[in-house]
Amino acid sequence: MVIVGGGFAGLSAARAFRNRPVQVTLVDRAGHHLFQPLLYQCATGILSEGQIATPLRYILRHESNVECVLAEVTGFDVAARTVIATRPTGGVLEIPYDDLIVAAGAEQSYFGHDEFAALAPGMKTLADALTIRRRVFGAFEMAETATDPEERRRWLTFVVVGAGPTGVELAGQIREVATRTLRDEFHRASVADTRVLLFEGGESALASFGPKLAGRAARTLRRLGVELFVHSVVTEVDRRGVAVRGPDRTVTRYEAGTVLWTAGVQAPPLAHALARQTGAEQDRAGRIRVAPDCTIPGHPEISVVGDLMALDHLPGVAEVAMQSGRHAGLRIRRQVEGRAAAGTGKPFRYRDLGSAAYLARGRAVVSFGRVRLGGFVAWCLWIAIHIGFLTGFRNRAGALLTWMITIGWAARRERALTAGQVADLRDGRHAAIPEQAARGRNTARSP
Template sequence: MKVLIIGGGFGGLFCARRLGRADVDVTLLDRAAGHLFQPLLYQCATGTLSIGHISRSLREELSRHRNVRTLLGEAVRLDPDTRTVTAMRPDETTFSLDYDVLVLAAGMKQSYFGNEHFAEWAPGMKTLDDALCIRQRLFTAFEIAETLAPGPERDSWLTFAVAGGGPTGVEIAGQIREVATRTLANEFHSIAPEDARVLLFDGGDRVLKSFAPGLAGKAVRTLQNLGVELHMGVHVTDVGRDGVTVTPKAGGPAEQYAARTVLWTAGVEAVPFARHVAEVLGADADHSGRIMVAPDLSVPGRSEIFVVGDLVGSGDLPGVAENAMQGGLHVAACVRRDLDGKPRRRYRYRDLGSAAYISRGNALLQIGPIRIAGFLGWLGWGFIHIAFLTGVRNRISTVATWLATIARAGRYHRAFMLGDRGVSEQPYTWSKDDSR
């Protein structure tokens, strides 16, 4: 039996691991060369962690499973009748892969709600490239401000706008204020980095809606003590070179904020291949492109095609790493049961809790009836994230880095390089039009 897994995130990786040494040939196709621990991207973006702390080569991760091979490529077309997937190499040539079982674990991408032009000025937080782009923009903003005279232009470079009040938006907003007040506080002569403004915009009435109101309230107080300015009940309706425009959700005049660094964490949508799969199969999907599935996570009428992780549109499943991991393990179990001639079981998601990092020594942890905030929440948050990091080296080095961060205010991974204007476009990148 040939099992083709599209996506090397949590769902795809955990499925491939569980099928290791099973009587199947597994191919894992991903458009990146490594598995990314996405929940810690913002720590990489703000200089606490390096790329190596939150990512690992898929080939290295799966090397001990001799029946599993990994391929670099982007799935672009599905032919369910011949059971083949066409994939594109980085040089934009294509190749085909056959399957008996297809596992769609390609994940979601940043959504700008139809305003794709926002992406030029407001990077998202989904990939390593995003994290490195944000790191460069963040620290470059302080460098440029250092060269400017006091006034509106300097102020705009020292103003950072974050769209989205979910865990990622809250985490990155808190981290930027920590960079300004602790990391850079004594490193400049013309500016006072601690005067930097961080504006957080969200259309809801409070941040962190997935958390209990009491915990979210503690997060609000922590953010305000850090100096983050919360603007709730507003939609970001325009993003440009000089800042953002926000419009009250309840109606009223729009307001402009001069901010030369804008970050977008406001929404996600299915990757293009997932939308293509839904269209080809005639499967039902929601407005974000999540595909409706049967109780065993297969596509109705297509028992050989499974969907796991963020792309599942049934059962109100959360778009979190734990759901993807459990979904990947469940699909692997279904494949094994098929081999043994046993009936498949229903997928049952077990909620292992939620956690959000606010600032050094302050985090939220919610596990069933347990609600923890502050330092104990921070310790719990750290242990939970470390437990799911791939590779023992990653865990050890990450723990060591966090211990160093506790002792000092420095961030050891904030160096960046500005591009050379004389260098032509780099080869071996995905299509210039990355929206497909």
């Protein structure tokens, strides 16, 4: 049994084989399980990288039948039932399988403009969060040392592209950093005047939460000082700012020292390799269309789960990933145990447990079933949900303690810069996401 990817989906699949006579190989290019919903807290100096990323070897240390392999999967030989990967030390690694679960997640979509990636980091990986953290805290330092008032204003202007949950959370946190955390630390730069411009191509922020909570989110953002622009599409990104096409279709230029991209996702190149090998169909975002039991039609030995799978318009959220990963794992387990014949998987039924987004201290929005909650009660629920899903007691206790300190004293300790990072900012060497920026692919279609 080979599983590609140790995110929410891959890990849930691996856990389905606990104490079963199945040899599982879990291949991941990063070697850690990342709690993506809290990436923005790592990016804004609240949580450390260790609190949201846990080594897969450590998580699965008691599962003697699971071997964790650090390698990047580059392709498949479906006829020979082999996964092809690159070892970290170089060279090709071929891993044979009887059954395969592909759970490689999604990557940021720049809607056909992958060249923006080097200038406007997205937020999908730990490397992205650390890049954003360096850029955000570095921008305040640049503003403090700038002698030209225009230049100082530019460094104190942040652009966030996309007002989904991640964009909203990030924009709100940057304003909180400026108005609470750094308020008394800077003498020349007026950090409280920091502008955070949040551009959304659709008609509202947090549109997926429905009009009532979207309206509430917009009011909270405005109270925080975030400038929200809806029906506004970022058409150009360069080293000095962005160009935005507004609702009246006129294009306006905004000077900004930091541009962050949280709009849209697409399947990684691995999906195209899998589709070519299996003849599977892909949706607009490149995700693999699967049969109701999460297998690739005509290939009952290959399941695709989590963000990479296209099934019944299910959203790319952690619950879908966990439930589909577990579903695929249990299906194979039943076959191995002789309780089901190959190719007779039950259809995957998703139980929607709702969604939540953090807005500000004491404010969040939560939606489940027909219930829509905002404000303090939603914020308490948000904390409970996120603590519940974090991996490991130490991370849970650590995150809770850190949140109490951040809420009470506005302190954010995770924000040290190295001399080399400061030099990069000064010289305009942005180098955000080597993998995605370097590829410069143009595969995603415009929204």
